[in-house]
Structure formats: C-alpha cells, structure tokens
Amino acid sequence: VNCQDSVQYQNDTITVTEGENVTLYCAFKLRALNGLQWYKMIPGSSPVHIIFAPTKEKRREERFTVDIQGDICFLHIQRPSVSDSALYLCAVHAQCDTMIGRPVQELHMTSS
Secondary structure (H helix, E strand, C coil): CCCCCEEECCCEEEEEECCCCEEEEEEEECCCEEEEEEEEECCCCCCEEEEEECCCCCEEECCEEEEEECCEEEEEECCCCHHHCEEEEEEEEECCCEEECCCCEEEEEECC
C-alpha cells in the first residue's frame, strides 16, 4: 500500500481562565481514518489517554468531547481546571500506521 497519510501539528500555547471552556485541534490528511485518540502529557510523566473516537462521529467522555470535521479533529474541554494544564497530542490510526505526533498544543490554566 502506498501511504501518503500525514498529520499536521499545531504548536500553539493557549492560556485560559479556569472554568472557561477550551478547544484544541489537530489536522490530518488520510485516505482512511480508523480512529483517533487524544493524550495529555505532563512533563516527567507518561502520557495519559483522554478519549478515543473510532469514527468521525462526535464522541463524549466526561468533560471531553471529540468532534471530527473534515480533516480537523477538535478536542473540547468543558470546565477545565488548573490540573488540565499540560501538553496535548493526538494519535491518528490511519490505513497504514498509527501516527502519534509530538505535542500539538500546550494548555495553561489560570485561576479565576
């Protein structure tokens, strides 16, 4: 199989006030999406799995919602707290491989 799948990572730092909903995203170009996962990384710790979306349908788990629109995957975090400050990355399960990228966005929370 000739794979030309790719994931484009954003290198943004987002700062929001505690309790203010926030949206992170990653973009991808795939022939076939076989699922997508988001991970939270705190320096010095192993990545923590947040949510898995097996299809392009919207999926919600607790305060996290994945919404895939076209070639962009959004991670919506409701009522974030200071403990949500971390690096976030998406892992795309493509036709040929699983592409786990470098952290796509850094989230900094400030107390309200």
